[in-house]
Amino acid sequence: MTDTPALSDCCWFDHPVNTSRPWLIAGKGPSFATRTELPVGRFSVMTLNDAANHIRCNVAHVIDLDAFDRLTPGTLSRVSAVVMPWRPHVDNRPDKPLAELIGSNSPLAAVHAAGKLRWYNCGLGGRSVDPVSTRGPVVGVRYFSSEAAANLLLARGVPRLYTIGIDGGDQYASDFDGLSPLTNGRDSFDKGVSELARICDKHGAPLVNLATDKVTPLTDYISAGKNRHWQDWRVIEPGPFSGRNTIRLARLFQNVTAYEPRRVNVRTCRQLAGDIGTTNVAIMSGAFNPATSVHAELIFHSGVLYHLADPVEHLMQLPRVAPRLYLNTHVDRPNQPASRKTTTAGGSGWTFTEH
Numbered sequence: 001m002t003d004t005p006a007l008s009d010c011c012w013f014d015h016p017v018n019t020s021r022p023w024l025i026a027g028k029g030p031s032f033a034t035r036t037e038l039p040v041g042r043f044s045v046m047t048l049n050d051a052a053n054h055i056r057c058n059v060a061h062v063i064d065l066d067a068f069d070r071l072t073p074g075t076l077s078r079v080s081a082v083v084m085p086w087r088p089h090v091d092n093r094p095d096k097p098l099a100e101l102i103g104s105n106s107p108l109a110a111v112h113a114a115g116k117l118r119w120y121n122c123g124l125g126g127r128s129v130d131p132v133s134t135r136g137p138v139v140g141v142r143y144f145s146s147e148a149a150a151n152l153l154l155a156r157g158v159p160r161l162y163t164i165g166i167d168g169g170d171q172y173a174s175d176f177d178g179l180s181p182l183t184n185g186r187d188s189f190d191k192g193v194s195e196l197a198r199i200c201d202k203h204g205a206p207l208v209n210l211a212t213d214k215v216t217p218l219t220d221y222i223s224a225g226k227n228r229h230w231q232d233w234r235v236i237e238p239g240p241f242s243g244r245n246t247i248r249l250a251r252l253f254q255n256v257t258a259y260e261p262r263r264v265n266v267r268t269c270r271q272l273a274g275d276i277g278t279t280n281v282a283i284m285s286g287a288f289n290p291a292t293s294v295h296a297e298l299i300f301h302s303g304v305l306y307h308l309a310d311p312v313e314h315l316m317q318l319p320r321v322a323p324r325l326y327l328n329t330h331v332d333r334p335n336q337p338a339s340r341k342t343t344t345a346g347g348s349g350w351t352f353t354e355h
Helices: 030-037 049-053 065-070 073-078 106-113 145-154 190-203 215-224 244-252 263-275 311-320
Strands: 023-026 044-048 059-061 081-085 117-120 122-124 139-141 161-164 207-209 234-238 255-260 281-285 298-302 325-328 339-345 348-354
Touching: 023 145, 030 161, 044 049, 044 145, 049 065, 059 145, 065 106, 073 106, 106 117, 139 145, 145 161, 145 190, 190 207, 215 244, 234 244, 244 255, 244 263, 244 281, 244 298, 255 263, 263 281
Parallel strands: 023 044, 023 161, 044 059, 059 081, 081 117, 122 139, 161 207, 234 255, 234 298, 255 281, 298 325
Antiparallel strands: 339 348
């Protein structure tokens, strides 16, 4: 049996962090429900508060003391580390230091005795509130604990971050129906999502939210119809952006070819495909062009149409590439001022409403 480590030796910044595997931060937002669609085993996972009870994770980041108290014995035995501020939060404010809490909290004392407890010097709004150690930087938190998680990983050399369950809005996934979101008084999680993006940008680290609700309606429709052997289809995806739809398509269909005009997005897509071991995807550098594209059974067309100078002409060219089209785009809102206009495509005139 190993001796209980000195608490002063349990600082997050004094212990190694595995940077050879991609890191996924898992929060409690609605997209947490899609975790079964991802090859989670390919990631090192850091969870936020109660999420540790619902997904295999390496590190449970717990900023609130009541969230630690809700972690099950099974969770605490599975994780490699539990990371907490030196002063865990009670009612959204730093409270007693860990050195004091360990004497009165048996599960916390057991985690410490097992050598799994890691602490850090937490800052709120840029202010240090835990001036306990000079061995690690102050880890900033402005709105939500996801910011601390990102700062903890990026400061240790993790080159890019993936997220799920960090969505914005004001809801949790159904897994957390017994919990009330936004107990810190914020009206939504939106500022936290923006702050997370700012942190990653500051570090020059790509940030990819793996949540998507675009693929499920497609597969529900196809599988409910008369399309036999649809899993053997080849799929084309114009404008994959970060690749979060691409990797789900690759798990469903035989082959996916994605055309992306922005070099930074090409790099991000290829990194994601490599990180999760996807081999049936080709990320092509350059805009999708129906005249030169490979042929396929289906075009997955999401979030691209409204960027095009002539969307009608573009749509008319798609049948030469594939006999099926899945189109996800924005629509006009009828209460906005509108004007009727006409465009010409394919030798015909088309009338549309411009808002």
